[in-house]
Amino acid sequence: MNIGFAVRSDFLTRMGGDSVQLLNTKKYLEDDFGVQCTIITSVDDVRNESLDVLHIFNMQPQTVDDGLKYAEMARKLNIKVALSPIYWRLDESFIIGAFSRRGLIDVSRKVVTPTSILLRSILRHLPTKKGFFSRDAYQKANKLLSYANIILPNSPEEKQILQETFPSVLNLDSKWAVVPNSVDKEKFYQQKNFSRDLPKKLEVISSLSGKYILCAARIEPLKNQLRILKALKKYPDLPVVFVGSDKGDAKYNSAVKKYAEKRGNTFFIGEVSQEEMAFVYSNAAVHVLPSFQESSGLASIESLFCGTPIVTSSAYFCPVKFYKFDEYGYQCNPYKIASITESISSALSQSKPKISDDYRSFFSYRNAALHTYEAYKEIV
Structure with missing residues (x-):
């Protein structure tokens, strides 16, 4: 074939x-x-x-x-x-990105949802070929x-x-x-120690092992990193580690990094290979992905394969049931800072069952x- x-x-x-x-x-x-x-x-x-x-x-x-x-x-x-x-x-993730590119960061759902409904209802009936x-x-x-x-x-x-x-x-x-x-289960499994000499950019992972909140995703409005930092504003002792490219929305990246500098105890690792990511996931206390849109959420599955608790968005934003994120992790409303804080707190303090061998085989x-x-x- x-x-x-x-x-x-x-x-x-x-x-x-x-x-x-x-x-x-x-x-x-x-x-x-x-x-x-x-x-x-x-x-x-x-x-x-x-x-x-x-x-x-x-x-x-x-x-x-x-x-x-x-x-x-x-x-x-x-x-x-x-x-x-x-x-x-x-619709909503597009509106969030469009607002961000105009310098309006972290707009509330009360603005995003009506805007998306209005634009869809008007523009879909016009003969325009753009947008x-x-x-x-x-x-x-x-x-x-x-x-x-x-x-x-x-x-x-x-x-x-x-x-x-x-x-x-x-x-x-x-x-x-x-x-x-x-997930490639040959690459993603619990790996507390790195198999080779530790790359310089991963030294912080070793020093913070077991303590840091991780978000592995391109830094962009869709992935919602700024609200993660806001959710942990009152917990400055919790290190936050962001892994992923910052070559997207320049205004959003600037807002995230300015807030991170003000908060402190926040680390940007940049892009990391899959072989290195297993080490990064395995040493995190929690992986957080409060995204506004995920057709699955690969980083969440990879984190589970590495034995690390997860926080994902609720079922409106990603397929929670099929991927059993509700069984193995905690969900939040990505618009609400308090909801993200609560889900991270639950993931840190309450144990969830580790994924089964059947889960590893199926996914x-x-x-x-x-x-x-x-x-x-x-x-x-």
Whole structure:
């Protein structure tokens, strides 16, 4: 079976959840099932490959144009299309980012929700071709879904959101198969001691072992780092460690770093390799990801694999039930500072069961590849 993995051209230079999912799925499809996988970053390249399936990753607004072009080319060439949407409710996170870029940081939900409803209700009915809420962007996403022979959401919750947001997909002949977003269990396990000489930037991790609050995510409004610091304002003795790129929203980054400087006891490590991340997770007291949108929340799963308690946002913002974040972690309202504080306090003081071997197996990339392979067989 020959599979083309169609993805944005910067998937390696701007690593995200879609990049990680693609690369690991490719590895285990090739290793376990002998599937021939080719990564494709240009529509023209689809013509040059003899493919059974074109697997398109990511249908968020930034990538939907390319995704649709890939799907249209596949249809012309009579190639089956599999789509991993990697999708969640996007309206509020988009508004939060738009406000932030204009210098309005940490706007309340009383402002965000009405703004998103108003813009969606107005702009979706206008013929404009620009903007997140435009009718054009919505129609392109709807068409991309309609071209897919099989749709592969990362959770039943994601499937439900897609069907609510694009109700016409309920009438499609497309098949559906949930493929769990997963973790490489060969890399993510409890690792209190680093296996090699400790890199200089990780020395602070060793000195703070077992004491620090960790957030592993790109520093941006979506990931909500500023509210983490505000939630811990009255607890200056608790070290906070941020791991991730700061090359996103400049105004938000500036606000986070100014507040961190004022608070003190806050450390920015920058980007860290997966091999190093297991050490970082394992030595944290709690991992906190009060994000406004996660189709799974890879960092939360990775943290659980490393034996560290987690705080995630509530079920409106991420698939809490499918990934058992409610069973193994604590949830918060990401808009409310007091809620984040309370969830961190609970994670620090109350024990939750460690993840089971069945959890490790189910949310492994070997199992995700199995589900993906079975999905391909449904349409080939």
